[in-house]
Amino acid sequence: MYRYDEFDHAFVKERVAQFRDQTNRRVAGELTEDEFRPLRLMNGLYLQLHAYMLRIAVPYGTLSSKQMRQLAMIGDKWDRSYGHFTTRQNLQFNWPKLEDTPDILQALADVEMHAIQTSGNCIRNVTADHWAGVAADELEDPRPWAELLRQWSSLHPEFCFLPRKFKIAVTAAAADRAAVAFHDIGLKIIKNDKGEVGFQVLVGGGMGRTPMIAKVCREWLPKGELLGYIEAVMRVYNLYGRRDNKYKARIKILLHEEGDETFRKMVDEEYQKIKAAGGSVSHLVPEAEIARIETYFAPPKYDLLPDTDPQLAQHLKANAKMARWYEVNCATHKQQGYSIVNISLKPEGGIPGDATSEQMRAVADIADTFSLSEIRVSHAQNLVLPYVRKQDVVAVYHALEKAGLASANLGLVTDIIACPGLDYCALATARSIPIAQEISKRFEAPARQQEIGDLAIKISGCINACGHHHAGNIGILGLDKQGKEFYQITLGGSADETASIGQIVGPGFSAEEVPAAIEKIVDTYIGLRNKGETFLGTYRRLGPAPFKEAVYAQAAE
């Protein structure tokens, strides 16, 4: 993974000093809250329902054991010993004090981390496929480009006061695990007809009040042209994005209102000007720089191992529970003899995405011993150990079990994505976590989960959709109806390469009614599915009618 050089170290140190000064000026009254707010947001510090909240960047979801341990320490020292992994691969602490935040940022800088631009109307954390570098199906590791974009976007002088937030994701596999179609800019590393590797640039995806799927803005872009082209997109957005209405300020609205063709033309015209102004090469990514970054993402020195490990096979035969976990949570690795081990942070009935400092340390220790000290965070609020040898899987399983981190439910009905919701968030209209907990408990039986198969349930506590409910196979949106929490269910969303936005199934439900409604939906699927067909497949084949009927039929009974 990327390692800071002297420049990077100095940069984050300067950010800490800058924020410490700004905080001191705020406390002394030299800055008003209106003046200070954008400055603290640029360092990821929100004011939420109960306290401040600090959102720490985990660039493209990659963490070292050392960094994970530091996060655990920060949780113990300055917070309540737990953190929440988010749908943008970041980590949130819910109880920091303003006066402690400069020290927290210093503790982060000490391990090459920061909270820069995790909030505010600027370019946010660049996310990537959480199996980058190890996925069997990827073209190449997308993370060097995510790292390049991270550096390029950090304190970019022109693009820090945009109409609204801006989110970029990168993927390099046909199977899209980074939800690029739902980002302001989605980058797909692909080969053109000549077999050259470059970027397909998607623009204008997003969730929120008006979910939209990104459109192709550039079919294929040579790698070296990435920054110049993105600069063109950002300039068009900065100049022409709406600033009159917070809910119409994302680039997706600009694209929609201008039309795809016109927008593409605006970007191309701007890009031509950038190329002309800079001479023939200055807009290009310096090859030396990308080569430098790429060295950090070179594959590790893998052991040469056979495809199957006989000891593992034996253990799987003898231990049905572990076999189930292996089947569900462990994915095919690019390198023979290795496995991608996924850690579910969705214990049945638990709080999705939360981990205690103790659990973080356990994961760090396991990663040190069994995963070359590297961990990933997925946008589904789970963790990944990317470099586990098959011969170590048994030991890893037992260690995870000990830490309460061995739920065998990756991608299943109880692997629910939920935002913090009204339990934590000042923007929320309803609670999301208790809904997730109730659904999870209802479906917790392993046999039931196995029967249902892959099912992505995603819950948002308000229209801002941080729980990505629009992209849920089953989505749940928490609203307020005459002072009571009220939930709208959507069906048929998907965040992968077949991206789709869920459709509302009908009138909403009270909190108490939601689990039963979900159960009716699931039972309908099971009753109507073809062999081997997922929930999403059945829904797309049959449409909403049978589900609507099942959910609302009891009114007629």
Next chain:
Amino acid sequence: MAEKRPLRQVLTANLLKDGLVVFMTDGAAWSPWIEDAAIVTGKDSALELEGKGNIAAKANVVVGPYLIDVLDVNGRPRATLIREHIRTLGPTVRTDLGKQAERAAGGSGQGGAFI
């Protein structure tokens, strides 16, 4: 709820330094407990209370003061909106955290269960 009661309000904010939820008391001080909050009825006294809150915000003691509606429940003020009620408790999914936990440990000095 058949009876129409006069609108009762309290002023709440977050402390600048640590972000914790507080309520303005009769003495224009700040308490973490809603039971200590000054309760106003009627528009004039509400505006006056808001004014005091804004002074405290300008003095950099608190951030974002605002009025919330409360009902009298067993002699104690209870926020009418669920959002504001959660703010007086803590996360409902972690009853070991926030004011609800401090109350359970006797922190509010008021004793007794709080609904």
Next chain:
Amino acid sequence: MPLIKNGQYATDTWTRIEGEVPLPDDGDFIVDATRLKDDPSVLKPRRGRLGVLLMNTVDAEELAPHLGKLALVALEFPSFNDGRAFSQARVIRHTLGFAGEIRATGKPMADQASHLLRCGFDAFEDSPRQPLEVWQRALAAVPRVYQRDYAASKDQVRKP
């Protein structure tokens, strides 16, 4: 009002003229950018210098044919978080190659000093809340930047 230019207090020789008031021969005057189209007489040679105030809703490229006759372009921040003028400055300074003064007016924050300079601004208006020291301190807080072609100086950026 006092001007901050090139990191120091400077005398502001410019006067804002609104509408179609004819310009005296002597003196530096800032007119509405729209006047360049509506009243071409404003461009005729004078002893004094000409500057324009460009609204942040206007395409900076519209100034391209006139930049040779301008000594100053003033851009506006209706509020500090309306960042359109950053792009306008970038276009005027970098794309169009303007070498005159680019002034930030309205309500930029001193904490944006580094962003302003790196986009091509070189003059800011002083105010009681944001005297020179505050701008200087804000600038000193960003000695190092990543964006190669947006640097105030070559020493600032990451070397390849």
